Amino acid sequence: MRGAASTRWHPPTRGRGALLTAGVLCMVVLVVSAILAVALPHPEQEQPTRGLPHLARAHGIDLGVAVAVNPLTHDTRYQSVVTENYTSVTAENAMKWEHVQPERSRFDWSGPDAVVDFAERNGLDVHGHTLLWHNQQPSWLAQGDWSAQELRQVLREHMEALLGRYQGRVTSWDVINEPFQDHGPRLRENLWYQVLGEDYIAEALSMAHEIDPEAELYINEFGIEGGGAKTDAMYSLVTDLLDRGVPLHGVGFQGHFVHGNVPQDLAEHMRRFSDLGLEVTVSELDVRIPQPPREQALRQQEQEYQHVVQACLEVPRCVGVSVWGVSDQHSWIPEWFPGYTAALPFDEDYEPKPALDGMTEALSRRR
Numbered sequence: 280m281r282g283a284a285s286t287r288w289h290p291p292t293r294g295r296g297a298l299l300t301a302g303v304l305c306m307v308v309l310v311v312s313a314i315l316a317v318a319l320p321h322p323e324q325e326q327p328t329r330g331l332p333h334l335a336r337a338h339g340i341d342l343g344v345a346v347a348v349n350p351l352t353h354d355t356r357y358q359s360v361v362t363e364n365y366t367s368v369t370a371e372n373a374m375k376w377e378h379v380q381p382e383r384s385r386f387d388w389s390g391p392d393a394v395v396d397f398a399e400r401n402g403l404d405v406h407g408h409t410l411l412w413h414n415q416q417p418s419w420l421a422q423g424d425w426s427a428q429e430l431r432q433v434l435r436e437h438m439e440a441l442l443g444r445y446q447g448r449v450t451s452w453d454v455i456n457e458p459f460q461d462h463g464p465r466l467r468e469n470l471w472y473q474v475l476g477e478d479y480i481a482e483a484l485s486m487a488h489e490i491d492p493e494a495e496l497y498i499n500e501f502g503i504e505g506g507g508a509k510t511d512a513m514y515s516l517v518t519d520l521l522d523r524g525v526p527l528h529g530v531g532f533q534g535h536f537v538h539g540n541v542p543q544d545l546a547e548h549m550r551r552f553s554d555l556g557l558e559v560t561v562s563e564l565d566v567r568i569p570q571p572p573r574e575q576a577l578r579q580q581e582q583e584y585q586h587v588v589q590a591c592l593e594v595p596r597c598v599g600v601s602v603w604g605v606s607d608q609h610s611w612i613p614e615w616f617p618g619y620t621a622a623l624p625f626d627e628d629y630e631p632k633p634a635l636d637g638m639t640e641a642l643s644r645r646r
């Protein structure tokens with residue numbers, strides 16, 4: 280009942296209503312704030328002001344890492360390694376055709392969305408990997424008996440879906456992955472080559488550019504890091520594409536190296552392409568070490584990682600270095616190269632290895 284008398288102290292009658300209103304308002308604000316803090320997506324994290332991300336950004340390059348969806352969405356230590364040490368992510372497998380469009384016209388965005396959402400929540404860039412490749416194609420695509428017209432339509436549907444969904448969020452793409460034969464200067468006769476002819480590369484790049492004119496379009500390859508016939512063939516390919524005005528913006532040097540065989544002239548070969556006005560990256564860096572990884576080899580691996588990052592810093596338009604996995608526990612190497620291991624900057628238990636110091640050392644030097 281209003282104004283009922285009581286022996287307890289009461290503020291002056293005149294202020295009591297205002298005080299009550301203020302108290303109620305405070306309670307409302309607190310409750311609403313609590314709800315919003317839980318309901319709203321976490322604002323982008325402040326970019327780290329120290330450590331590798333800060334050093335990389337000071338040099339104007341990305342330091343990236345390939346990520347797998349399951350640990351990225353479930354393992355907090357995995358997440359911390361990514362957010363505390365890198366400025367960009369590449370989906371190791373989630374954006375590949377077999378995962379994105381496992382059946383024709385059925386798209387599974389769960390994996391790519393998880394990677395892109397995580398990146399945006401943590402202020403990381405995303406590099407799209409990969410569109411035209413000979414591996415990890417779904418069977419409906421790989422085994423189809425396609426006419427050129429049908430395959431063009433299939434390719435356009437895939438690109439419009441994938442590039443369209445992440446337009447403005449994924450700002451660079453490996454459009455063409457590993458176009459050359461493993462060890463030689465001839466184009467790999469993959470599905471695209473067989474059905475569309477060797478000019479499939481120009482056609483795919485032009486299609487991707489038409490769909491997302493803002494995206495940086497890359498050709499990504501291994502075995503071109505140390506010169507030789509494959510490097511020369513890649514150089515001839517990109518020179519021809521550029522001369523014809525085909526929209527190509529960069530070349531990824533994958534950098535899957537063997538300990539003790541990291542090319543000393545890596546910068547020289549990246550610079551050849553950079554001198555054409557192209558961006559270059561080391562896109563999938565790992566340095567595999569023979570089992571068991573001895574202390575001396577790990578120390579030498581430190582120098583090898585330092586050398587690769589230093590090479591990027593020396594080359595104009597080298598826009599980044601990405602390592603191909605968060606930790607040795609998640610590396611593709613042991614499965615694909617039995618007898619080799621310990622290829623990445625973090626060990627099986629997410630502990631930093633000397634290789635991480637090597638990258639830090641390179642980035643700590645003034646340009």
Ligand code: G3I
Nearest residue numbers: 371372408409414415456457501533535563603610611615
């Ligand atoms: O997802 C299935 C899982 O359901 C199944 O239980 C398991 C059984 O082995 O296989 C899983 O698929 C594996 C897939 O990675 C996802 O983990 C495939 O077997 C395996 O072959 C595949 O390997 C990937 C490889 O590309 C395929 O060629 C590696 O993770 C990936 O790191 C590697 O990455 C490529 C780049 O995209 C292009 N450059 C070369 C690089 C190394 O090959």
